[in-house]
Amino acid sequence: MSKLRLAIQKNGRLSEKSLKLLEECGIKISNGTRKLKSVSSNFPLEILFLRDDDIPQYVEQGVADIGIIGLNEVLEQKKNIAVVQKLGFAQCRLSLAIPKEETYSGIQYFENKKVATSYPEILSSFFKEKNINVQIEKIGGSVEIAPGIGLSDGIFDIISTGSTLLTNGLKEVETVLESEAVLISSENLSNENQEILKKLLFRINAVKEASESKYILLNAPNENLEKIINLLPGMKSPTVLPLAENGWSSIHSVIKEDKFWDVIENLKKEGAQGILVLEIEKMIL
Ligand SMILES: Nc1ncnc2c1ncn2[C@@H]1O[C@H](COP(=O)(O)OP(=O)(O)OP(=O)(O)O)[C@@H](O)[C@H]1O
Numbered sequence: 666m667s668k669l670r671l672a673i674q675k676n677g678r679l680s681e682k683s684l685k686l687l688e689e690c691g692i693k694i695s696n697g698t699r700k701l702k703s704v705s706s707n708f709p710l711e712i713l714f715l716r717d718d719d720i721p722q723y724v725e726q727g728v729a730d731i732g733i734i735g736l737n738e739v740l741e742q743k744k745n746i747a748v749v750q751k752l753g754f755a756q757c758r759l760s761l762a763i764p765k766e767e768t769y770s771g772i773q774y775f776e777n778k779k780v781a782t783s784y785p786e787i788l789s790s791f792f793k794e795k796n797i798n799v800q801i802e803k804i805g806g807s808v809e810i811a812p813g814i815g816l817s818d819g820i821f822d823i824i825s826t827g828s829t830l831l832t833n834g835l836k837e838v839e840t841v842l843e844s845e846a847v848l849i850s851s852e853n854l855s856n857e858n859q860e861i862l863k864k865l866l867f868r869i870n871a872v873k874e875a876s877e878s879k880y881i882l883l884n885a886p887n888e889n890l891e892k893i894i895n896l897l898p899g900m901k902s903p904t905v906l907p908l909a910e911n912g913w914s915s916i917h918s919v920i921k922e923d924k925f926w927d928v929i930e931n932l933k934k935e936g937a938q939g940i941l942v943l944e945i946e947k948m949i950l
């Protein structure tokens with residue numbers, strides 16, 4: 666039977682979360698510490714542990730069928746591969762930053778300036794589109810140090826919390842790209858492997874949906890039931906059960922994580938009590 670080959674980062678910011686995603690999908694792998702290849706015992710998947718920068722190339726060549734990698738790397742490398750699914754982790758942005766004491770007047774600031782980056786392709790496309798002439802200095806890492814040592818006027822790099830910028834006396838002035846981990850795929854998958862990928866995507870979506878939602882239980886006075894139900898659309902519609910105490914009902918529903926605090930406030934305004942919020946492990950829509 667055919668096995669789908671998945672390439673994930675061996676060591677780095679994507680490694681742990683990629684393995685966790687597989688685990689949440691119920692896919693067991695024996696991950697020997699120094700092994701570069703592993704096979705799942707309960708899903709037709711083989712895992713290759715590689716350097717993340719090499720993954721797009723291996724997927725393009727068909728050495729791996731699919732891979733997990735930052736969108737930033739996919740866009741930088743411009744390989745012939747398909748992005749099949751955003752994975753909701755390793756969120757970061759690629760931004761331009763300059764020394765904090767500089768006055769930033771707008772994108773024209775960069776005209777004839779030198780910018781250091783590990784992402785020259787993304788950056789040159791950006792400036793080309795804006796019709797701005799910039800000298801790009803490609804460096805492999807520790808980009809934030811470049812202005813301080815006289816290598817460049819500004820930088821273009823990954824930002825998440827902003828603490829690396831802060832410690833290096835820089836300020837973010839333009840965001841060019843929002844990135845997160847994505848699942849990429851070869852454009853030439855066999856029919857059998859396409860079927861396995863579909864099964865994997867089904868599981869990934871169930872895990873993703875669940876992580877973006879919460880299960881909520883609460884007690885509501887019957888006179889406000891309708892208003893409270895309208896605040897909780899749920900998957901189909903909320904479950905309503907009578908409580909032992911007269912005039913009260915118990916409501917069960919699912920809400921999106923990003924709406925959570927607004928909804929809770931409004932529920933309380935309508936007299937909801939005993940609100941419980943629970944994690945959901947898997948969610949099939
Ligand atoms: N600070 C961050 N916060 C969130 N995601 C990040 C952050 N830094 C990097 N990433 C994402 O994780 C991916 C892998 O980053 P990681 O630091 O492991 O490797 P790298 O920086 O590409 O390579 P190397 O470690 O060899 O310099 C990046 O391509 C990006 O998508």
Ligand SMILES: O=P(O)(O)OC[C@H]1O[C@H](OP(=O)(O)OP(=O)(O)O)[C@H](O)[C@@H]1O
Pocket residue numbers: 678806807809822823824825826827828829830
């Ligand atoms: O905004 P922050 O939360 O400070 O994160 C941004 C930093 O994180 C990444 O570096 P990383 O720590 O991965 O080091 P690396 O240079 O070894 O990749 C990135 O290259 C930035 O330097």
Ligand SMILES: [Mg+2]
Pocket residue numbers: 678
């Ligand atoms: Mg890094």
